[in-house]
Amino acid sequence: MHPISNVEFILLQLVAECRHASGYDLMKLVEQRGYRGWANIGTTSIYAGLKKLSNKGWIVSSESDRKSGKGPASTPFALTDTGQIRLKHEIVDSLSSTRERDIRFDLGLAALPLIEKDEAVAALQARLDFLSTASTEVRMKYESQGVQLPLHVRALFLHPLFLIESERTFVSNLINELLGE
Missing domain, CATH: 1.10.287 (Helix Hairpins)
Known part of the structure; x- marks a missing residue:
């Protein structure tokens, strides 16, 4: 199994936790929780990461009927069964076998409620x-x-x-x- 990036790992966690969160919602959570500093994750990498996860079949997007403001309606994302399996594997792996001082362990700790x-x-x-x-x-x-x-x-x-x-x-x-x- 190929390793996934910290950005993909964070996004899988947040999509699993929030169920049907939009890219904007995820961006606000990344900022609020301080992931931006831990994993060097910015707005562009969030949207690129969501596209990668979607291409891998780990998340799916759906049309939203929530429209606010003048911009386009937000696109919520949800974890697929394959994405859920991959996320659990990544959490267990990060908790069990990363070296000390490795951010991946911290990301695994942040995902403890998901296993x-x-x-x-x-x-x-x-x-x-x-x-x-x-x-x-x-x-x-x-x-x-x-x-x-x-x-x-x-x-x-x-x-x-x-x-x-x-x-x-x-x-x-x-x-x-x-x-x-």
């Missing part, structure tokens, strides 16, 4: 395994460097190790919170 709790917990458990492996790999590379490393080399290894451990704590707490709901 079942057991799917979210399983994906986050897989993320803990992924982070554990990543930590081991970085630690092994660090330890293979020797004991007298200059500060900048130590920092190159210690910074990601610290972030991975912090991420593991966050994910563990999130899993506990999901299980406690």
Whole structure:
């Protein structure tokens, strides 16, 4: 399965969440939620992304009878069954296997309500395994460097190790919170 862009991922989430939202409605949500800064998503990329998703058969547009102002009537979009399947795959994948400091994980978190709790917990458990492996790999590379490393080399290894451990704590707490709901 080919990866999809962050813009496509965000748009799939928003269309699933809003059901029958127009491009303008989606643009307002992107701005309101701060996605513009996270994923470098602008007006042009929103409309281009909607066209790509439509061409892939993941969303469909329908005629709207809502007309406001002098412009054309807005075109609402809805997720197809294929789009719903793809969105769930992307959410689970982003929650389970993206590196620390990866925006894709944040986008997966934003989409948590769109998957079942057991799917979210399983994906986050897989993320803990992924982070554990990543930590081991970085630690092994660090330890293979020797004991007298200059500060900048130590920092190159210690910074990601610290972030991975912090991420593991966050994910563990999130899993506990999901299980406690």
